[in-house]
Amino acid sequence: MKMDDESLLNHLQTLEEDSAAFTLGKLGQERERAQKEYFRMPYGNEEEGWSSIVTSDVQDTIEWILPQLLEIFAASDSIVSFEPTKEEDVKGAQQATDTCNYIFTKQNNGFLVLYTAIKDALMVKNCAVMWRKETKQDKVYKNLQGVTEVQLTLELQQGGDIESAEPVGQVQDPMTGEVLQLFNARIERTEEKKLIKVEAFPPEDLLVKRDWTSPLLDDCPYVARVMRVTLSDIWKMGHTDVTAEDLAGSDDPSQSADFAFRNSRLSQNGDAYDDSNEVSKEDDSLTEGFLRLEYVLVDWNGDGIAERRCIYRLKNRILSNDDCEQVPIATASPILVAHRWDGMSVAETISDLQQLKTELTRQTMNSAYLANNPRTKVLTDANWSPPANIDDVLDSRPGGVIRQRQSDAVQEHVTPFVGAASLPLLEYVDAMRENRTGVTRYSQGLGADGLQKTNGESARIMNASQMRVKLIARIMAECLVKPIFKGILKLLTDGDMQKVAYRLRNDFVEIDPQEWRDGYDMTVNVGLGTGDKIEQLQHLTAIFNNQMALANSPFGPGLVNPRTIYNTQAKLVENAGFKNVGDFWNDPQKNPPQPQQPQKPPQVLVEEMRLSAEAQRFQAETQRTKDIEELRSQYKLQETRMQLELQASNDARDSEREMLKAQHQARLAELQLELDRYKTDADNQTKIAVAQIGASGQGYAL
Numbered sequence: 001m002k003m004d005d006e007s008l009l010n011h012l013q014t015l016e017e018d019s020a021a022f023t024l025g026k027l028g029q030e031r032e033r034a035q036k037e038y039f040r041m042p043y044g045n046e047e048e049g050w051s052s053i054v055t056s057d058v059q060d061t062i063e064w065i066l067p068q069l070l071e072i073f074a075a076s077d078s079i080v081s082f083e084p085t086k087e088e089d090v091k092g093a094q095q096a097t098d099t100c101n102y103i104f105t106k107q108n109n110g111f112l113v114l115y116t117a118i119k120d121a122l123m124v125k126n127c128a129v130m131w132r133k134e135t136k137q138d139k140v141y142k143n144l145q146g147v148t149e150v151q152l153t154l155e156l157q158q159g160g161d162i163e164s165a166e167p168v169g170q171v172q173d174p175m176t177g178e179v180l181q182l183f184n185a186r187i188e189r190t191e192e193k194k195l196i197k198v199e200a201f202p203p204e205d206l207l208v209k210r211d212w213t214s215p216l217l218d219d220c221p222y223v224a225r226v227m228r229v230t231l232s233d234i235w236k237m238g239h240t241d242v243t244a245e246d247l248a249g250s251d252d253p254s255q256s257a258d259f260a261f262r263n264s265r266l267s268q269n270g271d272a273y274d275d276s277n278e279v280s281k282e283d284d285s286l287t288e289g290f291l292r293l294e295y296v297l298v299d300w301n302g303d304g305i306a307e308r309r310c311i312y313r314l315k316n317r318i319l320s321n322d323d324c325e326q327v328p329i330a331t332a333s334p335i336l337v338a339h340r341w342d343g344m345s346v347a348e349t350i351s352d353l354q355q356l357k358t359e360l361t362r363q364t365m366n367s368a369y370l371a372n373n374p375r376t377k378v379l380t381d382a383n384w385s386p387p388a389n390i391d392d393v394l395d396s397r398p399g400g401v402i403r404q405r406q407s408d409a410v411q412e413h414v415t416p417f418v419g420a421a422s423l424p425l426l427e428y429v430d431a432m433r434e435n436r437t438g439v440t441r442y443s444q445g446l447g448a449d450g451l452q453k454t455n456g457e458s459a460r461i462m463n464a465s466q467m468r469v470k471l472i473a474r475i476m477a478e479c480l481v482k483p484i485f486k487g488i489l490k491l492l493t494d495g496d497m498q499k500v501a502y503r504l505r506n507d508f509v510e511i512d513p514q515e516w517r518d519g520y521d522m523t524v525n526v527g528l529g530t531g532d533k534i535e536q537l538q539h540l541t542a543i544f545n546n547q548m549a550l551a552n553s554p555f556g557p558g559l560v561n562p563r564t565i566y567n568t569q570a571k572l573v574e575n576a577g578f579k580n581v582g583d584f585w586n587d588p589q590k591n592p593p594q595p596q597q598p599q600k601p602p603q604v605l606v607e608e609m610r611l612s613a614e615a616q617r618f619q620a621e622t623q624r625t626k627d628i629e630e631l632r633s634q635y636k637l638q639e640t641r642m643q644l645e646l647q648a649s650n651d652a653r654d655s656e657r658e659m660l661k662a663q664h665q666a667r668l669a670e671l672q673l674e675l676d677r678y679k680t681d682a683d684n685q686t687k688i689a690v691a692q693i694g695a696s697g698q699g700y701a702l
Contacts, residue, residue: 002302019207031124034347051365057354080485116200128206160189232285247289332479477526562588
């Protein structure tokens, strides 16, 4: 029989109350205590005037383990690799590896997700990470310069609105002669993108069926996340029929039952974060409430088989009820407890040791206080009247004066310092903490006594201490990182994701996840470190040396190829702290080496060398003959040029001589004409003179 909404709602409320009673009750109290010890808050048994110090064993241990775990997962761009199980899946597996790692580390802040999740697990037993699809709307603007009204209309037909348009001039249409107005416009478009969001949320918001026996939640009958949302968030999800009153009535699960404790996130000063925000009554969009994202196994359709349903629910109202194939939530604990989903935290393992060390340290400090500032004995009479000035006795200033009427009226009550006896106990407590956690003083840096140890002994101690950290890393890999990446791959191959474009090893690629096969045909291999960087460098260097030695041996082609050598060099680059291997080495799959030609027999090589020598000799003789002919031609050409230049020079001199001769003759002719003219003028003048003289003589004669 098909289940109705009312029956489903009652069933979900029952599961929620049962899960919340454990998560927000006993488990919540343990989480609160762990947070207080991490922040070194008072235990409540402090006495005024005495030492109230709280040691930092929990905080120190967590902060020393955390960097080692993060380095294991975040040292490389490929946190997870998908290994194909079939030959045709090789390309898809590589694309899935690159794309899923890109989505986790670049689209989402993968480092921060891992940091938050791992720190939660180390401190408060469990962590909680969720992955889901999210539709993001981005506004994109396009500027158009000098466009006509028709061009602007065509642009708007592709979607968008005009944010601004300004006329900038006119132009004449060469076809019709019509005058068209030009505009500078700005177009606004809203683009929707489907993204995969991965987030670490507070583990107290995770509800799991109380008696579930595994940290893997794929088959758990009831898993829920309680999320604080606003009315605006609900409407963005598509539930626009929800009112502010509906959301305000959806209170916290801890308030729906009589729980002894509601776990709250604590600040460093011990105060719980106040998440009760005052919301303006005029703005209903910011009204807050609690949304349940529930993944439950239930026989909804009445066929007798329970199927997985994804239900979005307020306290008393189901907003959506859809079928789903996975639980998109992962949880993990650093120390697993068999047949339980909630394990143990590192803080929990050393909680009693911090309390013990705190008491011993306080007693040591109190003993030092009494030894350095002893109590004073004052002599009194039968009426308890002291023969000394009480005000002076109570004044403990250095160099102060105590007035007394008797020499023995005031005496110090010396308290011996017994702190030295506590030091071995404190050392014993530290040794117990090291044995429980694996975090030793050698993993934090050698102490003074550590210098006495040999390198081999120190290395053995380091390796033994790192075994606990490596075990925690393996648990995190299998229970947390592996489900996250399998969930990301599942969301990518659901069928409604867009192509993913990103930069990969200095190349821009665009991947279509729809071309991949089902992700569960691939094996997820979480890469974990094999030691510290120095140890890895030694191993990789030895591997590379062996590869080079085998490359020149008869067995080399079967054991070593460019790809294996590239893999070794890539690991060396990653070990050095550089993430982009392409900056140092070319991938032989993208740049395959040219095939080598088979070697020729020696006789053929000798004959080729002889023919090559003869060809070179013939070519040299031919070139020499050609050079001689060119020299002869150049000589003849130069000789002809010189003869022509000489003949031209002689002809020029003859022409010049004839020209000078003609000029001389012309000059002589000119001089002769001048001489003749002179003689004529002289004769004429003589005749005139004679005539004048004759005339004069006749006058005298008369």
